[in-house]
Amino acid sequence: MDKERIDRIIDKHNCEPSYLIQVLLDIQAENSWLPGEVLERVAERLQVPMTRIQHIATFYKAFSLVPKGRHQIHVCMGTACHVRGASRVLDTVQGLTGIEPGETDLDLKFSLETVNCLGCCALGPVVEIDGKTHGKMAPALTADVLINYD
Amino acid sequence: MSEILLKIDGQEVTAKQGITLLDAARSAGISIPTLCHHEKLEPYGACRLCIVEIETRGGTRIVVSCVYPAEKNLIVRTRSEKIDRIRKMILELQMAHAPDSFILQDLAKEYGADRNRFEKEASFCIHCGLCVRYCAEVKKKNAVGFIDRGIRKEISFIPEIASKECWKCKECFPLCPTEALQAAYVLVEALAFPQAST
Ligand code: SF4
Ligand code: FES
Ligand code: FES
Numbered sequence: 001m002d003k004e005r006i007d008r009i010i011d012k013h014n015c016e017p018s019y020l021i022q023v024l025l026d027i028q029a030e031n032s033w034l035p036g037e038v039l040e041r042v043a044e045r046l047q048v049p050m051t052r053i054q055h056i057a058t059f060y061k062a063f064s065l066v067p068k069g070r071h072q073i074h075v076c077m078g079t080a081c082h083v084r085g086a087s088r089v090l091d092t093v094q095g096l097t098g099i100e101p102g103e104t105d106l107d108l109k110f111s112l113e114t115v116n117c118l119g120c121c122a123l124g125p126v127v128e129i130d131g132k133t134h135g136k137m138a139p140a141l142t143a144d145v146l147i148n149y150d
Numbered sequence: 151m152s153e154i155l156l157k158i159d160g161q162e163v164t165a166k167q168g169i170t171l172l173d174a175a176r177s178a179g180i181s182i183p184t185l186c187h188h189e190k191l192e193p194y195g196a197c198r199l200c201i202v203e204i205e206t207r208g209g210t211r212i213v214v215s216c217v218y219p220a221e222k223n224l225i226v227r228t229r230s231e232k233i234d235r236i237r238k239m240i241l242e243l244q245m246a247h248a249p250d251s252f253i254l255q256d257l258a259k260e261y262g263a264d265r266n267r268f269e270k271e272a273s274f275c276i277h278c279g280l281c282v283r284y285c286a287e288v289k290k291k292n293a294v295g296f297i298d299r300g301i302r303k304e305i306s307f308i309p310e311i312a313s314k315e316c317w318k319c320k321e322c323f324p325l326c327p328t329e330a331l332q333a334a335y336v337l338v339e340a341l342a343f344p345q346a347s348t
Contacts (some may be wrong), residue, residue, distance in 0.1 A: 049286065050308050053297025058297040 001031045001038055010045045014052045021056060024063060032068040054120045069104045069111040073097070074128040078117030081124035085138070089125045090114065092139040096146055121136070156224040171226060172200055175199035180229050183237065183257055185327055186243075186278035191287050193217045194279055199257075203227040213221035214235070234261055234330055242267040244276045248328035251276075267310055275305055281322040281331045291315045294322070294331075305334055309342035 002087060008027045013019035020069045023046065036056055043050045073088045094100055097110045104111040118126050123135025127145070134145050152167045158175050175182050195217040201289035203213045205225040213232070215226075216330035227233070241263035245254050249265050249272065258265055279296070282305060286292050293311040296303055308314070316335065318336060323332055 039281075048293070049292030050311070051282070051286070051292045054306065054308070055296050059299045 033064040076126040077114045080121035084124045086125040154222040165220045170305040174220040225246040253327040276302040307338040313343035
């Protein structure tokens with residue numbers, strides 16, 4: 001991520017230290033992760049200590065300090081999805097992508113996370129990919145869904 | 151500033167408006183145990199060891215004395231069966247993390263806390279925040295901070311700052327109630343700037 005893009009985000013928030021979280025969220029949204037140099041630039045421009053940035057960036061799950069894949073897979077492990085076989089769905093997703101929850105593959109194609117209820121339990125088991133909900137998933141269906149992403 | 155009168159452990163105490171119960175008690179020579187308090191730092195209220203009992207409209211209430219402001223005519227008790235029980239529990243929980251801390255061991259003796267009550271999960275840091283706050287508030291260097299949260303929360307040095315500042319300061323070392331800080335520093339020094347301090 002180049003300096004101009006970071007600076008543009010910072011300037012949008014008037015270089016206000018109290019907008020630190022908002023700045024980080026915007027960078028996360030544009031870049032999908034927070035590299036060290038980016039955090040240093042934010043610290044320098046907003047004049048906030050690196051310790052505080054680190055604390056925030058590690059506190060909230062919305063931030064990632066490691067590169068993320070192009071596609072974010074969220075497998076719901078909430079109660080309703082669980083009783084409908086979410087763990088078997090997760091197993092197949094893990095098998096197909098070769099990664100475990102919290103990981104990203106080497107090609108930076110997929111990142112996998114588990115979540116606890118996406119709020120549409122009637123559709124369970126639910127898998128969400130890049131914000132799109134795939135309901136009534138079954139192990140046999142996951143390959144057909146994942147093949148659409150490259 | 152106006153003076154107020156309150157009663158701590160049956161003793162009449164005059165205090166300046168706005169100071170904490172802890173400071174009011176200490177000014178009268180009444181001691182309250184603390185772990186995360188430090189005169190030079192902003193009140194933090196993390197360890198809860200400094201709890202006291204206050205009387206309110208017929209009942210009693212437990213408050214945290216290092217952050218609770220002294221009020222006019224307040225009746226305060228710094229020891230009671232209930233307070234001792236809670237302090238004992240706090241110490242036992244902390245000793246699961248830092249069983250060999252001398253400060254905790256001394257307090258444990260006083261409150262009858264059993265260091266083996268809970269399964270050990272020796273992380274050594276009890277998150278008092280003294281090192282982090284001292285570095286930020288007094289030294290204004292921010293060489294050490296917290297990362298992560300909940301059970302994974304831990305202190306973390308910023309190697310770029312630590313390699314420049316820490317070797318000539320180390321003022322936070324004696325503040326740590328568990329010596330976790332020193333261990334973390336030695337580790338980061340060994341990994342990130344082994345040559346700088348020799
Ligand atoms: S390392 Fe020591 S001083 Fe720092 S927060 Fe942990 S227990 Fe407190
Ligand atoms: S449990 Fe999966 S959407 Fe509610
Ligand atoms: S000394 Fe009051 S909470 Fe720690």
